[in-house]
Amino acid sequence: MARTPLTRDEVLSVAGDLVKQHGPEALSMRKLAAELGTAVTSIYWHVGNRESLLDALVQRTVADLGTIRPRGSGPQERVVSIARTLRRQLRAHPHLVAMVHERGLTEHMFLPVQQALVHEAHAAKLRGADAAEAVRAVLFQVVGHVLVERNRERAPVQRPGEEELWAGAKAVAAEDDRALARALAAPVDSERLFDTSVHALVKSLLGPAT
Amino acid sequence: MARTPLTRDEVLSVAGDLVKQHGPEALSMRKLAAELGTAVTSIYWHVGNRESLLDALVQRTVADLGTIRPRGSGPQERVVSIARTLRRQLRAHPHLVAMVHERGLTEHMFLPVQQALVHEAHAAKLRGADAAEAVRAVLFQVVGHVLVERNRERAPVQRPGEEELWAGAKAVAAEDDRALARALAAPVDSERLFDTSVHALVKSLLGPAT
DNA sequence: ACCTGAACACCGTTCAAGT
């Protein structure tokens, strides 16, 4: 029954799989030990405790984050492309990204993106504090949107859902605009909404001064 | 030692206090029982179990959410005022708001805000699907920003922090823009950033078509 | 250096028994 010697890497890798699948709250030291075929206490020798195990997983995630290659001709298009890529990356491993966030390593994780955004802001003739604020506005926008999306997806059936809220005859709110009521009753197309919002923000921030 | 009869309201109120102060993860049935001066099992008679206790707290929060009075002359100003108010409300009881979110009641909680935004979109001459998308874009923007803010505040010391990241001589990223490097090294003024972003978004969405 | 089981102090929940 005796198994091959346990390694720190093996612990992290199996723990990472469990977290990716079911989230950090589903990771118990006892379950992990069972999965590894060792005594619970062996894990402690290799990784200290549960908290530092999770910390180590987070470090890995940050290190693994790829770089960003902006596409498009003008700065505005390229910023939108950066935003789209970032959204996709963040949505790929939601549990791990959430953990990175909780541990305050978001800034670190986003350094490459921020550099790419700085480059585009400069290309759009923004300088100094204006450029910094544009970069941060886009970053907040993207991360915020992803967090809202995540929350909506994780959430169970909305009660009452958008449909009931806006469909009924009592939907006075829609102010006699049937098309509006219909649009608000339909489920959110969050990818489309993401594009619209980013475009709108970028247009204001990087567009010609008015 | 025998205390006055336990009521469901009392359980909820004490539980609510504990959650407001230390978050839901700090609420254990045993601690709550101790606080109430009863046996752990008495709580179960009144509220079922831990999960439905938290559900009940969430219901209360949603019901307690006040209405919104937009200020300002034009639709753009008024939307910004709605956004500011919403941000303030969401930041007042972060733990409870997070729980509302997790339970998928966000939509319900935001009905009044959404109605107010619909009104302003109409005032800005938006109709149908365009109005709906503008309303949702603003809502996502505000909620997203608040979530990012919350995460940043909850997070421990950033390592490396923005300062080190952008200050060093190796900060090639800043592309010879000293003012930019300085701005990115300074801590985020997230209220100002919020205003900038919302203004930018609103200007694009509600402003004159270009 | 690495692994182990026993033990401690916590959980949420169920249940039969009390009044």
Add this chain to the structure above:
DNA sequence: ACCTGAACACCGTTCAAGT
């Protein structure tokens, strides 16, 4: 109708003891 303690099945962590 309301409350109770005992018991069950879980936790994370420590520690002395093994090899």
